[in-house]
Amino acid sequence: MTPPTDGQAADNNDHLVRSDNPDHPANLIPSLCAKFWKLGWVTGTGGGASIREDDLVYLAPSGVQKELMKPSDIYVLSLTAQAQSLSQRQRVYLRRPAAHKPSQCTPLFLAAFTRRRAGCCIHTHSHWAVLVTLLLEAQGPGNDREFRINNIEQIKGFGRGFEKSGNLGYHDTLVIPVIENTAHEEDLTEFLEEAMVKYPDTYAVLVRRHGVYVWGENVHKAKTQCESLDYLFQLAVEMKRLNLPWITDIEPTTPKKS
Ligand SMILES: CSC[C@@H](O)[C@@H](O)C(=O)COP(=O)(O)O
Numbered sequence: 001m002t003p004p005t006d007g008q009a010a011d012n013n014d015h016l017v018r019s020d021n022p023d024h025p026a027n028l029i030p031s032l033c034a035k036f037w038k039l040g041w042v043t044g045t046g047g048g049a050s051i052r053e054d055d056l057v058y059l060a061p062s063g064v065q066k067e068l069m070k071p072s073d074i075y076v077l078s079l080t081a082q083a084q085s086l087s088q089r090q091r092v093y094l095r096r097p098a099a100h101k102p103s104q105c106t107p108l109f110l111a112a113f114t115r116r117r118a119g120c121c122i123h124t125h126s127h128w129a130v131l132v133t134l135l136l137e138a139q140g141p142g143n144d145r146e147f148r149i150n151n152i153e154q155i156k157g158f159g160r161g162f163e164k165s166g167n168l169g170y171h172d173t174l175v176i177p178v179i180e181n182t183a184h185e186e187d188l189t190e191f192l193e194e195a196m197v198k199y200p201d202t203y204a205v206l207v208r209r210h211g212v213y214v215w216g217e218n219v220h221k222a223k224t225q226c227e228s229l230d231y232l233f234q235l236a237v238e239m240k241r242l243n244l245p246w247i248t249d250i251e252p253t254t255p256k257k258s
Pocket residue numbers: 044045046047048060061062063064102103104105123185
């Protein structure tokens with residue numbers, strides 16, 4: 001075992017990842033990633049998920065088979081300790097597993113937790129997400145920065161936005177910003193944060209030729225929004241193949257009074 005560094009207890013705070021509760025974040029991250037692997041979201045070590053419970057953030061290691069992770073592989077970070085740290089680039093972990101590095105997605109997950117008070121953030125390399133960014137790219141500069149779709153029932157699976165109650169309606173337009181990929185994952189952070197400022201109500205950001213980051217106020221919302229989005233991305237790819245538009249002009253119908 002590696003010797004403890006600053007902020008770590010001598011026992012590496014192993015109690016933070018030991019629980020019989022399947023909903024404990026240290027159990028949930030591995031079980032969610034095993035499910036996501038079956039959907040093709042986190043294959044070949046790409047993608048992942050992170051959970052925040054109050055001040056504590058639970059993170060996966062980097063470069064591991066995400067579907068085979070164990071609770072003992074999980075990192076734990078305190079947001080307060082991180083905020084108080086003199087160096088924002090250096091992470092202060094309460095627990096770090098031996099023989100691993102933390103996920104390269106860590107600063108992006110932290111952006112969702114600190115800027116949107118998210119409780120969970122999921123990163124997928126879904127083919128459908130990547131294909132949507134390629135279809136947008138093919139539309140040329142100026143038309144490639146947003147994915148927009150309306151008049152599809154599954155849009156109702158999304159919250160209205162940050163600190164807003166209720167979900168989008170059938171006739172609302174779902175807008176997901178697209179940022180360009182970078183050679184190093186951490187360099188995506190400033191572009192993801194920029195997108196959060198420009199689109200304050202978004203729960204997701206597409207990364208061109210890479211995948212998507214999706215968050216929610218809790219695990220349930222992050223997971224169902226990620227599922228709804230993947231459904232819509234797949235539908236959009238098939239619609240494009242059939243030459244069907246993503247945006248349509250359908251007037252809301254009012255039920256007839258008897
Ligand atoms: C297949 S490598 C993918 C990584 O570069 C990154 O994009 C990713 O999604 C996972 O990074 P990781 O550090 O393994 O959690």
